[in-house]
Amino acid sequence: MGMVGGGEGAFIGAIHRIAARMDGEIELVCGAFSRDAERSKAFGESLYFEQNRCYPNYHAMFEMEGQKPSQERMDMVAIVTPNHLHFPVAKMALEHGFHVLCDKPATLDLAEAITLRQLVDKTGLLYGLTHTYTGYPLIKEARHRVIAGQLGQIRKVVVEYPQGWLADKHSEQSKQASWRLDPAQAGLSGCMADIGVHGANLAEYVTGLKISEVCADLSTAFDDRMLDDDGTVLMRFNSGARGVLMASQVCVGEENNLKLRVYGEFASIEWSQMAPNDLWMKYADRPTELIRTGVGSMAANTLANIRTPAGHPEGYLEAFANIYRNFAHLIQARIASKPASQASLDVPGIDEAIRGMAFIENVVAASRSELKWHPFRVELDSE
Amino acid sequence: MGMVGGGEGAFIGAIHRIAARMDGEIELVCGAFSRDAERSKAFGESLYFEQNRCYPNYHAMFEMEGQKPSQERMDMVAIVTPNHLHFPVAKMALEHGFHVLCDKPATLDLAEAITLRQLVDKTGLLYGLTHTYTGYPLIKEARHRVIAGQLGQIRKVVVEYPQGWLADKHSEQSKQASWRLDPAQAGLSGCMADIGVHGANLAEYVTGLKISEVCADLSTAFDDRMLDDDGTVLMRFNSGARGVLMASQVCVGEENNLKLRVYGEFASIEWSQMAPNDLWMKYADRPTELIRTGVGSMAANTLANIRTPAGHPEGYLEAFANIYRNFAHLIQARIASKPASQASLDVPGIDEAIRGMAFIENVVAASRSELKWHPFRVELDSE
Amino acid sequence: MGMVGGGEGAFIGAIHRIAARMDGEIELVCGAFSRDAERSKAFGESLYFEQNRCYPNYHAMFEMEGQKPSQERMDMVAIVTPNHLHFPVAKMALEHGFHVLCDKPATLDLAEAITLRQLVDKTGLLYGLTHTYTGYPLIKEARHRVIAGQLGQIRKVVVEYPQGWLADKHSEQSKQASWRLDPAQAGLSGCMADIGVHGANLAEYVTGLKISEVCADLSTAFDDRMLDDDGTVLMRFNSGARGVLMASQVCVGEENNLKLRVYGEFASIEWSQMAPNDLWMKYADRPTELIRTGVGSMAANTLANIRTPAGHPEGYLEAFANIYRNFAHLIQARIASKPASQASLDVPGIDEAIRGMAFIENVVAASRSELKWHPFRVELDSE
């Protein structure tokens, strides 16, 4: 595997590398980590790469790796740059024959995502998107139970993702903040593109429903902040179910307090990312259950994504690693011309890329509208 | 004290009586408990009332009690009937010279509430409204901290109140449900009038802000249910702060899961009714604090509303009793021509009655509107 | 009802009065609240008693009340004095024909408790002991489930009760502390007599087992403190089950953190006084259940001891009130010559008084012993 972006000081790059390494299925062999050629190469060396695979930039990486024999070259690339580079890097990777695993949001806007889908379709290569939270085993269990009908008809979905890291002006100086608040690098939206999109993805993943209408109220805590840092979205799903999505980066004292609640006709489910090994299932007529991986029956896809016995907590890095390992299995199956496992087919891909970019665009449009409801569109106006 | 409503099988009547008794400041001496005169009298007897104060109906009660000398007659009446009787009973009580403590919502509609305010103003009698949750000591502490500026400018208020007791059709048969789902007895709204109004009251009480605009999405889980059983309201406050209010009676497995979060510039506060002796205060730069009544400095008004040392949990009945005791102290101060204590002045009254009825009407109107934002109006159209 | 002790500044007296009042079954009509006759009378007046029932001391109270006709005099007395007065007051009450409800520990030592039992047996009067924690509905549910065999053979009982209020020297000055640390008023033990005895009672109540051997390590945080303020007790029960009891008054920051765990062959139960409306039931082969009073089947005795729907928390005062109300029902049944209800028979009584005093004496003896195990004896040496 090669990596683009994620050099020194980039939080998410280090996370991706840990996730890739954890299961021993992926070897990170090369990378282009910085816009500065010297820093890019130096960082590669710090990761013990061979000298000639410490590339000065991603163009060189794709060029050089593409010329190696298939046994020697990298199979895939992980893209962990700021948003505006996701598309050009992914495009070049696909054009050079590499599978792509990209951080979210997939692109800078929906138009790019649609073009990307055409490229993926055309090349036949694999494309994965790191919607990390879908990697948690109990989220997979929740999805299994909802899809299996254990909750009955879904009535309401509540997803919230409050953070506090952009709560004051001073916070804007950090490396993480600077590009996320810059429309040129982040796109149309700040908070919704960074974390709201995770919430929407989680809601659709767990329920199997699709958002069909939105009503949104986005805001910024400071007048000179150019992108939203807080927002609430009312949702209607294609089944008639309703939903609420709250996301914020200015809720003082909140860390990554992502929570999901799905209320059904017969039962309800609740999950919180900060206690990810607990899944709560509530019923009308019997005690609430605390579902954990150690007891009772679990879906096969849940069990395929755990590494420790219940009671030895797994966390964020393991959820991330599940996506990497499952994507690696997808590639292995492709290489071996074997059918992919259920777990590996569960990696978010190009469809989620489209949904995510559509979510961002629709929510921004809905927030600007004076009308309450805005239809959720996944095509461009010109189409 | 006398009581109207709340006879056999009425959950809330028993609660009011416990609350009234708890501190030994109020004696329940008479009542009219049922539309059926015989059942009304029998119920009074079961409470050990004197025979001639077991009234057949409230008209008789006000008539007879009104004729007693002031030393002997009841001072106040508690109204715990279905909503549609709140206004006529309160009106008659005031007209006969009795102070009124009424269950919420105050009336059937905003027009009645406005008329009621005129009556209260005219008679100079005391009027209290049992917005129970404001009786919790740590809610008073939260209010104190917000008003004292410890959170800085308020940015966002999130209040949610999910219940599940009306989640299935069968549930409609219960005594509690039958009148709450009947527009003639409950008014314009089901869920919003029953519990949403508590949420709105709590948000305004704790922050001292006023809702100025709403965007609402109300719904019912069953086509033939005549009033809303679920809804989400986006709010804007007069300070520019934003808010979200979620209330539901069809969230399977939820009990009375009222939660309040107030996010400020410097700190945030979180409180949950189901663990009411914990108040969480979160900061940007130091550890989250678990505020409990046993340690650290507390507002005088908090301390005036606790009965046990921290660690011996107080609950719903004590919160309710705080309202009764504080209202009793208000009456005592009036009788003694002394200034009322801070705690007793803290009882919700006619202003909260108006705000609550306005909340219900505005939210229902907003839900019907195609426009996103609906201004929060507290006057009638004709005014 | 009359009351002895519990005047101004005595925390537990106010608690008993609230508990007695809550359900409207008991009227507090007289009392002797202080060693100082004037203060005793003044306190009675502050409670709105008739002038001539504000007694200067308990001797006068029993004398005068004893002379009234049975319809007019108090039926029972609540004893809330320091420990050393429990026995003489109870004795005099019984000798004057009054039922007794006494705070724990029942007496100053086991010898007194044995004498008290003889008196109770001889007079045929009712004797209750306020082991408050047995008044919690979910403790009754836990007992029901254990006794019904739902956990199978019990293997292990863990009960802990850490407090921190005596953690520093300064704390010794408080009114609560001064007598509790004085052997003349408190008896042989400090911490074990004050709260350890609650833990032992809870363990025996819930499991139906009897402690048969103890190994104890009691200590004091300060050299000049005359009674234990901390201790751990290993226990063996008559069934062969094992147990651990930890109690402390010097665990900084702990409030009333009483917790009980009962581990059985098939299932386990966990309950915490600070979240008393939750009962956790754990299984080997299916998810942990959160038992709450609102859903699923509950024992009749559980349901008889709740006042609010699940989700509206009940607390310490309600648990206390359950003991008062159940004891009142016991008296009412006696007066009416009717069989007592299951709930009223559930009030801790003279047997629990004996077990509690034996617990204190045995634990103190065990702590002094160099041998590991000390047999749990309920008779005096001379017997």
Added chain:
Amino acid sequence: MGMVGGGEGAFIGAIHRIAARMDGEIELVCGAFSRDAERSKAFGESLYFEQNRCYPNYHAMFEMEGQKPSQERMDMVAIVTPNHLHFPVAKMALEHGFHVLCDKPATLDLAEAITLRQLVDKTGLLYGLTHTYTGYPLIKEARHRVIAGQLGQIRKVVVEYPQGWLADKHSEQSKQASWRLDPAQAGLSGCMADIGVHGANLAEYVTGLKISEVCADLSTAFDDRMLDDDGTVLMRFNSGARGVLMASQVCVGEENNLKLRVYGEFASIEWSQMAPNDLWMKYADRPTELIRTGVGSMAANTLANIRTPAGHPEGYLEAFANIYRNFAHLIQARIASKPASQASLDVPGIDEAIRGMAFIENVVAASRSELKWHPFRVELDSE
């Protein structure tokens, strides 16, 4: 790195491999995974080792690796066999010049541990012991705070580790259980050697105190079970502090519910392995604090052991990986002749090996004694 033990189906081997891989500082290059030579080699192949480094047994591995030039051969060996092989494998590794990282307990008995210390001293090689729970960042923070005096004099330590996986007879059939219940493979003790020793280590690590006396009550749930599966230990520390340690494998429904409480003169600390990213600090006179890595000041050694921002949970595998990475840094510093970092010096080593084996032997002896207190000895009788 090479590995001995931990082949197919061995839970702990897979854990060690993930921990070793996570930070990219260690490469697993060879191993001897099974007593069966063919299975051992096959397992090595499944891990993508070079053919000639898939060894049939550990003798061959040490022999062959020992003959390689220092640049090519493994630096260290991880030992993850059943207990009885820990010593002979470690001995052979040290004798062939390899650093050793061994699972706990270090040896089969104290005598072996003492011999091992002589070997470590003699060879000057590095020896680490995977007391995993000391790898958690907030345990390091707790230690820092205790040692820095923030709690004042320590009064009491409570550590508990209930599990339920051996609660029924049927459970004895599992691969994990079979050797843990066999004295020949597990040693003198079952539960105390498997998890009690973790608790004792944690208590000493966090407080810096040493256990000086013990009183123990060990038991088995089934008559024919040869080693303890449950036990409680009263402890006295060298400072005079007291402690309680509870460990069990037969508490139905418990997973790995390790909890530590340290009560000091001024403050107290509480930590639970199942919510390892929360550290609670309680005070006498101000609110309880929830310490998390994202806010407030943290010890340098805490920060050196975290990988994600607070709110993205880290768990058991990361704690394990901290031990591996810190041990790798220790080796790197040795190779580079540089001073080791504070974090790397924090790896449990041969002293903890001695303390752990002494704990097991002393507790077993104490349990058999009729006397209450048993002195904690770290030398053999013959010494």
